[in-house]
Amino acid sequence: MDLTLMDMLFLYALISIWIMLLYHILLTFSGYKYHDEIYKDPGAVFSTLKEYPFVSILVPAHNEEKVIERSVKAIMNMDYPQDRFELIVINDCSSDRTGEILQELLQEYNNLKVITVLPPEGGRGKAAALNRGLEEARGEYIAVYDADNTPERMALRYLVAAIVQDPQLACVVGKFRTRNKDKNILTRFINIETLGFQWISQAGRWKLFNISTIPGTNYIIRKNVIDRLGGWNEKAITEDTELSVRVYELGYREDSEFSLQIYGLGYKIKFFPLAVTWEQEPETWKVWFKQRTRWVRGNIYVIGKYLFKLLSMKRKVVALDIFYFFSIYFLFLSSVIISDIIFIIVILDISHLTLQGPFFVLWILAYVLFVTEMAIAINLEKGEGNIKNILLIAIMYFTYCQMWIVLTLRSFLLSFKDKLLGIKTVKWYKTERF
Amino acid sequence: MEMRNTKRLIDGGIILTLTIFVIIVTVIFISYQQLPINTYILFALNTLLIALAYWLGLVRGLIAGMVAVFFYGTYLMYGAVTKGPMMEISYQQIVWLFLFPFSSYISGKLSETIKEAVERSEKYIKDMEELVLLDKETGFSNAKKFYLDLSEEISKSKRYGTPLSIMLIKIQYFDELRSIYGDTVCSNVIINISKKIAEHTRDIDKKARLEKDKFALILSNTDEKGALVLKERLTNFLENLEISDGKDRRQLKFSFKIGIAQLEDKEKDAIAFKERAERELEYDVG
Structure with missing residues (x-):
């Protein structure tokens, strides 16, 4: 069989998408296994929790008057001994009523601390605010919540119980749910997307490789780890993803090089879905x-920072994981766009490409697998596996996912433009609250 | 217990329907040999997925469907690539890609719905048993209500200093009677006896049926002497009770044992109090 260069390219795209599909099947299956393992005996994790370590909870807040009061109250009402945690809210250059609300709350709670950062100094983003909070934190562990979060009462207790179990865990990440999921079709899409991301990508990767990514809220990290890392990276747009990679690169003993080489040990980030927080998702497109x-620009930053260091990275699995993200953004995205074009051509019957047959099958296969995998993911969550959500998944592929493609392309463009113009300022990319 | 049988019936029915379906299709395929064997294999796989999803539940069924779709899709693509550019994929082949997960979903959802319905019914039955305080046949209180009432009456009697007695009435040889005359007749007998008991006692006496052959009366404001008077009266009526057996109009005669106890000064426990009356039954040898 003679293959033209075009055919070779098609074949290459075909195989890379196929590998991606196979990987997602493995992830979905592993996510399901992890779900079963965790929910068999949810209380088991507490058997090793003999005493409560002191925890400092950091909440960065920048113009959060709409949500800050409820969030502080929800965190204060968590089922954790009141004298074993402190809440530090970093009020970073808010120009609204955030400061006043926090002053009122200070009267109510003894273990609430408010750090107010004023304009010339602050306003440099979430990572900077977290670092400011870290300076004042007394806890052995640091927990982070976003200002719009309503954690469930047991959330912190689960996070602590999970992290004390294994000294190799640098960080334990809880699950986030969508509080306003019934608001409109967008929040319903987001609800499904977050469940898919967490049960397939997070739970699956944890089960398969002991890897997961810090999502920016509802996580707990050892203070000595974050101290050794020098805090959050203030240059990164998504400081959480960037932090994940640096945690993995850190050895778990003081003599990290030694332990990594001899034992292959390193810190782990565990996904632990029993610790739940509810957050507000965007209600408008x-x-x-x-x-x-x-987010995408943050991921581009991380990929750009580590792509050429992949081979020299200490943890091969983590390098593979970054490579996977790179593949998603570069290889997979371009392949999807190609397959979209092919689909349109096939539908309109404009021309018959060589090797069009396999692509048509691949496209349908990708669609069917997407719907099935997401259906599995939402069925792992109580009350979400209804027919309405399944139908939403079926249309999500044509709507929501295509929007992702548009915005990823746009993000690349923006990042490229910044690179050309040499812009490096990081400021608050704050999500508007509702 | 009943619900579990229902579940087994539903499961059996579904398996049987599926089997019949498979047999018919198999026969058709054997009779018309020009039909492609590939289609039969796909049909068999799809049926297997339906059975798996029903048996293992929704999520595991979907996982099986996902794996099947992936392998089948890979097979199709491989075929299309190796057979060269002119290979056309037919829509009959594509349809299965949708059919596999869809079948898994429908079957898994069905299995889950049935399971939930059965569990819910079981829970209702259990809840109902806990809530029921009456005996269905006689309308008297059941054992649970009897103890609740007795505790209350003991408290009242202590507080107001009034006497309190209880009376147990046991039908002799009830099991033997039942094996001879059957459930319907015995049910009639019980209803008749309960009516007689209700007629010959005061409204304020609380009447209960503790076991199938044992009645209890809580006689408030009554001492042992008063209770004995009632016993005399009841014995008379009950011993002369004649109940006709539906078919041959034979008249049945029963013998009873009656035990009486009066609440003692320091007695507080309803169960112990009832036990004393129980012991009195043994001494009532007629």
Whole structure:
């Protein structure tokens, strides 16, 4: 069989998408296994929790008057001994009533601390605010919540119980749910997307490789680890993803080089879905677009920072994981765009490409697998596996996912433009609250 | 217990329907040999997925469907690539890609719905048993209500200093009677006896049926002497009770044992109090 260069390219795209599909099947299956393991005996994790370590909870807040009061109250009402945690809210250059609300709350709670950062110094983003809070934190562990979060009462207790179990865990990440999921079709899409991300990507990767990513809220990290890392990276747009990679690169003993080489040990980040927080998701496409553009640009930053260091990275699995993200953004995205074009051509019957047959099958296969995998993911969550959500998944592929493509392309463009113009300022990319 | 049988019936029915379906399709395929064997294999796989999803539940069924779709899709693509550019994929082949997970979903959802319905019914039955305080046949209180009432009456009697007695009435040889005359007749007998008991006692006496052959009366404001008077009266009526057996109009005669106890000064416990009356039954040898 003679293959033209075009055929070779098609074949290459075909195989890379196929590998991606296979990987997602493995992830979905592993996510399901992890779900079963965790929910068999949810209380088991507490058997090793003999005493309560002191925890400092950091909440960065920048113009959060709409949500800050409820969030502080929810955190204060968590089922954890009142004298074993402190809440530090970093009020970073808020120009609204955030400061006043926090002053009122200070009267009510003894273990609430408010750090107010004023304009010339602050306003440099979430990572900077977290670092400011870290200076004042007394806890052996640091927990982070976003200002719009309503954690469930047991959330912190679960996080602590999970992290004390294993000294190799640098960080334990809880699950986040969508509080306003019934608001409109966008929040319903987001609800499904977050469940898919967490049960397939997070739970699956944890089960398969003991890897997961810090999502920016509802996580607990050892203070000595974050101290050794020098805090959050203030240059990174998504400080959480960036932090994940640096945690993995850190050995778990003081003599990290030694332990990594001899035992292959390193710190782990565990996904632990029993610790749940509910957060507010964007209710308009405009806000969604802005927020996600920030995420994608953050991921581009991380990929750009580590892509050429992949081979020299200490943890091969982590290098593979970054490579996977790179593949998603570069290889997979371009392949999806190609397959979209092919689909349109096939539908309109404009021309018959060589090797069109396999692509048509691949496209349908990708669609069917997407729907099935997401259906599995939402069925792992109580009350979400209803027919309405399944139908939403079926249309999500043509709507929500295509929006992702648009915004990823746009983010690349923006990042490229910044690179050309040499812009490096990081500021608050704050998501508007509702 | 009943619900579990219902579940087994539903499961059996579904398996049987599926089996019949498979047999018919198999026969058709054997009779018309020009039909492609590939289609039969796909049909068999799809049926297997339906059975798996029903048996293992929704999520595991979907996982099976996902794996099947992936392998089948890979097979199709491989075929299309190796057979060269002119290979056309037919829509009959594509349809299965949708059919596999869809079948898994429908079957898994069905299995889950049935399971939930059965569990819910079981829970209702259990809840109902806990809530029921009456005996269905006689309308008297059941054992649970009897103890609740007795505790209350003991408290009252202590507080107001009034006497309190209880009376147990046991039908002799009830099991033997039942094996001879059957459930319906015995049910009639019980209803008749309960009516007689209700007629010959005061409204304020609380009447209960503790076991199938044992009645209890809580006689408030009554001492042992008063209770003995009632016993005399009841014995008379009950011993002469004649109940006709539906078919041959034979008249049945019963013998009873009656035990009486009066609440003692320091007695507080309802169960112990009832036990004393129980012991009195043994001494009532007629």
